[in-house]
Amino acid sequence: MIDHQPQMAFATKSHDMTLVRNNVAGLAKSAKTFNVPTVLSTVSADTFSGQIFPEIKEVFPDQKIIDRTSMNAWDDQNVVKAVENAGNKKLVVAGLWTEVCVVMPVLDALEDGYEVYVVTDASGGVTTEAHEMAMDRMIQAGATPITWMQYMLELQRDWANQETYDEVMSIAKEHGGAYGLGIEYAEDMFGAKEGK
Structure with missing residues (x-):
């Protein structure tokens, strides 16, 4: 950087x-x-x-x-x-x-x-x-x-990679704009977790 x-x-x-x-x-x-x-x-x-x-x-x-x-x-x-x-x-x-x-x-x-x-x-x-x-x-x-x-x-690479899954989702929600908002929405509406 x-x-x-x-x-x-x-x-x-x-x-x-x-x-x-x-x-x-x-x-x-x-x-x-x-x-x-x-x-x-x-x-x-x-x-x-x-x-x-x-x-x-x-x-x-x-x-x-x-x-x-x-x-x-x-x-x-x-x-x-x-x-x-x-x-x-x-x-x-x-x-x-x-x-x-x-x-x-x-x-x-x-x-x-x-x-x-x-x-x-x-x-x-x-x-x-x-x-x-x-x-x-x-x-x-x-x-x-x-x-x-x-x-x-x-x-x-793979949503089954649980070692980094939660942190990646956290980063995406905080910095991923519409994608992050989509994750929030899916979790709130359906309790969904990508790849799970």
């Missing part, structure tokens, strides 16, 4: 920032639920961009946040080392701004042999065109676009 910070949010115009914050929270909670190693990075947090979104800090309260000066997180050896230490060749990336702080490390990670997924609705650019052109560029280079909900549900 790259540069989800106030200064970056102020200029993000491709997506509604309330929705981005909701999606970032859903993404962070999903990663934690499934024990996905998560790297948090900011740029110039104390001198310019501000601290990481409170939604992320709440999910990962004790995690070290790697603060950088470079626009490209992949230029910071602390970030690369943290990714390497996770021991997985698949990366799921979200951040602000798509056209700088997301596209640069994604292209470098692809070049270094990683399989990269970009969470489009937990990212944003200074304009819709900037976000879309950055997404097009990453897709052409081999990245796969996904949404935060798609990410969570692909990790769940």
Whole structure:
């Protein structure tokens, strides 16, 4: 999760920032639920961009946040080392701004042999065109676009997976918009549980 910070949010115009914050929270909670190693990075947090979104800090309260000066997180050896230490060749990336702080490390990670997924609705650019052109560029280079909900549900895979079922339903109800409301409705009206 790259540069989800106030200064970056102020200029993000491709997506509604309330929705981005909701999606970032859903993404962070999903990663934690499934024990996905998560790297948090900011740029110039104390001198310019501000601290990481409170939604992320709440999910990962004790995690070290790697603060950088470079626009490209992949230029910071602390970030690369943290990714390497996770021991997985698949990366799921979200951040602000798509056209700088997301596209640069994604292209470098692809070049270094990683399989990269970009969470489009937990990212944003200074304009819709900037976000879309950055997404097009990453897709052409081999990245796969996904949404935060798609990410969570692909990790769940099977409603019979009781280990994460309740937490996934809780995240969906809190951050899943109409889908979450539908879950609430089914539970209230019919006592239904998806997949049960």
